[in-house]
Amino acid sequence: MKKIVVIGGGFAGFWGAAGAIRRAIELGKENEVEVTVVSRDSFLNIRPRFYESDLSKVRIPFERILKPIGVKSVEGNVEGIDLDNKTVNISSSSDTFKLTYDKLVLAAGSSLQIPNIPGLKEHAFSVDTFQEASKLHQHLDNLVSKRSSEGCYTAVVVGAGFTGLEVATEMASMLKHVAEKNGDDPSAVRILLVDHSDIAPEFSEESRAVIKEALSDMGIESFTKVSVKSISDNGVVLSNGEKLPALTTIWTAGVKASPLTSLFPVERDNFGRLPVDEFLRVIGTDDVYAAGDCVRVLTDETNVAMMSCQHAQPQGRFVGYNLVSDLFEKDTLPYKQPSYVTCLDLGDWGALLTEGWDRKVLTKGQDAKEVKINVNTKFLAPPLDDKEEILKEAEPRYIATLDDHLPYRFREDTK
Known part of the structure; x- marks a missing residue:
């Protein structure tokens, strides 16, 4: 054997x-x-x-x-x-x-890489593992006990790459839901995106323009070309000395x-x-x-x-x-x-679908969101309980093409 x-x-x-x-x-x-x-x-x-x-x-x-x-x-x-x-x-x-x-x-x-920043290990959350993501969700559920604290409905997301952008845009709706559930005004929610470089540095200028449009429309604030000096349970101190009061800090920078x-x-x-x-x-x-x-x-x-x-x-x-x-x-x-494509989730705003290593924009907003939903729910998971279907997809040259995940009306428009 x-x-x-x-x-x-x-x-x-x-x-x-x-x-x-x-x-x-x-x-x-x-x-x-x-x-x-x-x-x-x-x-x-x-x-x-x-x-x-x-x-x-x-x-x-x-x-x-x-x-x-x-x-x-x-x-x-x-x-x-x-x-x-x-x-x-x-x-x-x-x-x-x-x-x-x-x-x-x-x-x-x-x-996820955890650098030696004071308070990072003790006070920051991540979505690197299921256990860490679950811990973050539990923290959000417990914010009701801290409603009077400054920064209760503020989240600082460190890292403005692919993961950080998806976390930040999803967190906007998650925190609004928490505020509403607690009987508070969802307009109190603030999402602060921090990066030592820039927003989406790996994307093309065309794609970055779309991403910045989405962040602006959602009211997400950006702090770029600045690093994190320290993290506590009530906020973040930046390298320029600025203090960001927040009860939720999420680290997404680097793997x-x-x-x-x-x-x-x-x-x-x-x-x-x-x-x-x-x-x-x-x-x-x-x-x-x-x-x-x-x-x-x-x-x-x-x-x-x-x-x-x-x-x-x-x-x-x-x-x-x-x-x-x-x-x-x-x-x-x-x-x-x-072939290379990306589909970046941008929360309630929609998503951004790009093609090629130069990340040419194919579509954005709700059309792209439909693609992202299809990718997440149909492409990532293998067939369940079915030997024949699992092994069919195990062929090395098997590729679920981009076209399989595009909304019907978008496919027709591009033919």
């Missing part, structure tokens, strides 16, 4: 496992392959949706997506990897043990690949990502593949894959296909993903 161990149960890890099973079936080797996913919990967490006001549908039990395709799951933390003896050391709440492998996949994702990448004897990039070849094999290692936020790889001739689910999902599919092909000495497929 050939053993495949996948570290990480996110998008890249799940589709890596599913892709491996699919390829094994194609080769008539299903009974010769055992796939195990190691994850810190027993859910596929839809991390890009943790900014939303409703967290009831952002986690999928592995029992509904791994069990149907015959993949085992192990809940625990990876404590070490022995590349020479091909073993993974794991600790759980009750035990420590080892898993052996013939092929290993590192798909452990990334995590880095899983620290497990440091266990491999290769040079990583400034995000901690591993170098891989075109087949997603970790350069300088034997029998190790990687996908998702843990890898630095070109999507085409010039562009590096982003640390996002848009790239993690297909990379997982390619990894699963390639490592099983490698196991049985069959041809592998080079990873390519030439």
Whole structure:
């Protein structure tokens, strides 16, 4: 029996496992392959949706997506990897043990970076994990007990990139709802967006103009080219000395690949990502593949894959296909993903849909919001409880196209 161990149960890890099973079936080797996913919990967490006001549908039990395709799951933390003896050391709440492998996949994702800013760890919230997002929601529910405090309905969001913008625009409606529920005037809500650079620095000028229009229309205030000096339970002090009274501070600035990448004897990039070849094999290692936020790889001739689910999902599919092909000495497929789109949620204002690495604006407002809703509810989650449908989507060249998620009237207008 050939053993495949996948570290990480996110998008890249799940589709890596599913892709491996699919390829094994194609080769008539299903009974010769055992796939195990190691994850810190027993859910596929839809991390890009943790900014939303409703967290009831952002986690999928592995029992509904791994069990149907015959993949085992192990809940625990990876404590070490022995590349020479091909073993993974794991600790759980009750035990420590080892898993052996013939092929290993590192798909452990990334995590929010927490710099050494006074009060950040103690007083700021985030939406990096389900637990952190839930903690933020509980905090908002408890604001009723602090109604008389200055800044009760003020939120400071640190980081004006993709995540920060989605958090800030969603927080505007969330805090208004809280104020109304508490019997207070929703006009008291203030959302303050802070960034050491500028608003949406990674977007094009055309796209940034749309984003700034949305922020202005929503009354969201921006503090740019300034950093955070300290954070307390009642506000933020900026590097220019300005004080922002707020009972809610949310940190979204910066991510880095899983620290497990440091266990491999290769040079990583400034995000901690591993170098891989075109087949997603970790350069300088034997029998190790990687996908998702843990890898630095070109999507085409010039562009590096982003640390996002848009790239993690297909990379997982390619990894699963390639490592099983490698196991049985069959041809592998080079990873390519030439198309690139973004759909940025902008709360009640709508959304912004762009295409290409230059982020050309396709549509904005409520038309784009329909696309974002479709992406979040239909594209991010795999089919449930259905082996045939899951494995159908595990084909490495399977791509849910942008056209699948555009509102009908917008599709017709662009033909």
